Amino acid sequence: MSLSAFVWSRFQDAIEDLPPEVVDQLPDDVVQQLRDGVIDKIPEDVVDRLPDSMQDQIPEGLVDFASSNTGLAIALAVIGVVAVLGFIWGVQKAALKAVVFFGVVGAVTWFLFFQQ
Helix, strand or coil, X not given: CXXXXXXXXXXXXXXXXXXXXXXXXXCHHHHHHHHHCCCCCEEHHHHHCCCHHHHCCCCHHHXXXXXXXXXXXXXXXXXXXXXXXXHHHHHHHHHHHHHHHHHHHHHHHHHHHHHC
């Protein structure tokens, strides 16, 4: 048995393990994608739209939680930190420009004031 056949049979078994009333409540495109092997888990937002009684019947391994992708979570955290640091750098740079500008204006004004 090839790897792809094994994976496909695993998804088929997972769909067959679900109660028929749960499969009936899932959107047709999600069920078809599960059967075709396009996705291997039911998206969390789809599961959230099901009644609580049906959510409890779905095995944890079949639900794709948004927080289950740790690589994505780490990447988003790094991007967030870099964005905050970039914001702080931009604010400090703009403040320094303002200080220099108003310092020059003040110095010129002070000089012209005492020239009279």
